[in-house]
Ligand SMILES: NC(=O)c1ccc[n+]([C@@H]2O[C@H](COP(=O)([O-])OP(=O)(O)OC[C@H]3O[C@@H](n4cnc5c(N)ncnc54)[C@H](O)[C@@H]3O)[C@@H](O)[C@H]2O)c1
């Protein structure tokens with residue numbers, strides 16, 4: 206089919222509320238019960254075939270109830286990774302020859318399946334495996350992934366439509382080829398949507414993919430793979446490799462056909478990948494595209510003119526939703542003393558009132574557990590350090606891992622704005638607060654602009670328009686997603702394209718045309734209709 210079709214105009218997926226008594230809540234509760242007892246083999250998928258990885262077994266558990274095993278996965282071996290790459294390269298010619306419409310239809314169908322019959326499955330898997338509340342699972346596993354799938358199709362069409370001008374007698378065209386080789390998608394534990402988007406956005410543009418999800422997101426990733434198969438994704442286009450990633454690093458990063466990395470995760474992991482690729486650079490057939498969205502130390506800056514209720518809500522939601530395990534989570538706040546004196550007790554009481562527990566057993570719960578023992582140990586260490594420090598007040602916060610990896614909302618007040626709590630990413634429900642004298646506002650803004658190496662998200666909370674404008678200008682490079690009078694989390698595809706700079710990533714804005722441009726290698730084609738037949742120019746006489 207040669208026609209240039211109009212792709213469906215995307216709109217953001219409706220967010221269901223899961224209120225007590227609602228039909229969607231009942232469906233989700235039923236699916237959670239079914240999947241909790243499923244005890245699945247969480248397999249590799251290579252060339253459309255499922256099999257267990259050949260390496261060490263890994264139990265995938267419910268973080269809020271770590272004795273409860275959801276399934277078993279295995280580390281992939283070097284041979285598994287090699288097989289995945291071979292399957293991808295074998296699938297490449299047919300996949301890249303398929304028209305864009307045929308490829309797009311698969312991902313649009315996946316979006317519709319997810320919006321309908323698969324919604325409860327992916328949400329339930331995300332509640333169980335990643336300890337998300339019903340609300341947090343819905344905005345991630347259902348809505349954001351649906352949005353990624355639908356909006357990317359529209360952005361891809363927009364990209365393909367971008368064509369050069371032609372001069373008389375000449376026709377210029379731009380062909381948006383996929384990359385030559387395979388794309389390696391390595392995805393984090395914290396968002397089912399990101400895990401689904403990183404392989405599918407590259408595949409939509411005609412690439413073949415080796416996808417390595419996080420073991421702690423493997424439960425939902427398993428169902429995402431099944432969803433894509435039901436939508437008609439041909440075998441070998443996306444090959445899922447399980448485990449911790451060491452074999453992936455060893456085999457895929459040294460492979461001559463590595464054409465790109467689509468990564469989201471921590472800054473140290475991305476820097477390791479980049480370093481390895483640098484070392485291997487002469488081994489590749491083409492320069493690998495490196496796209497990595499990484500860590501954050503996201504701020505909320507309050508001006509003396511801020512509304513205390515707006516600030517309190519932005520901090521509670523921004524710092525503690527999904528246990529602070531969003532790369533965008535507010536983890537440092539700067540509050541003028543006049544405002545802090547009016548709001549501190551109410552804010553701390555609200556933080557203490559948040560329910561923390563088994564999000565799968567009680568869908569009313571606000572927060573679940575942190576993802577695993579390693580994360581728990583990191584947060585415990587940060588809280589213990591704060592308790593021992595003479596210049597930090599632990600206003601609230603505690604931990605208990607006897608049943609699940611629970612860390613309660615933690616608020617640390619510290620007079621020293623260069624303390625580690627304002628610099629280091631903990632990736633948990635730990636908020637550092639620096640209270641400044643109102644007259645020191647400008648000095649505080651200068652200090653917080655670059656005290657941390659990250660530049661992902663940040664908010665200014667103020668009513669004074671001059672203060673808002675000045676902060677937007679002064680903090681121009683301190684955040685890739687900047688919010689005015691809102692929490693720094695919750696970016697929506699199509700509305701706030703997401704990504705940050707400095708140590709937070711390459712800022713290729715997931716879910717936008719900028720991201721898709723990284724997965725194509727353009728070929729410019731010039732055709733001359735009546736070519737010259739004499740080499741001489743007029744100036745030659
Ligand atoms: N900027 C963003 O858009 C964004 C979004 C989500 C999460 N994050 C960041 O992700 C981090 C949390 O996620 P995480 O704990 O899953 O990150 P992580 O870096 O520990 O793991 C990310 C992925 O890399 C894999 N991995 C780890 N070491 C590897 C290696 N040597 N070779 C190959 N693969 C390897 C992991 O198994 C996982 O699949 C936080 O730093 C957070 O800020 C950023």
Ligand SMILES: N[C@@H](CCC=O)C(=O)O
Pocket residue numbers: 395396530531532533693694695696697703
């Ligand atoms: N896009 C999400 C964050 C993803 C990172 O973990 C947000 O805006 O809150």
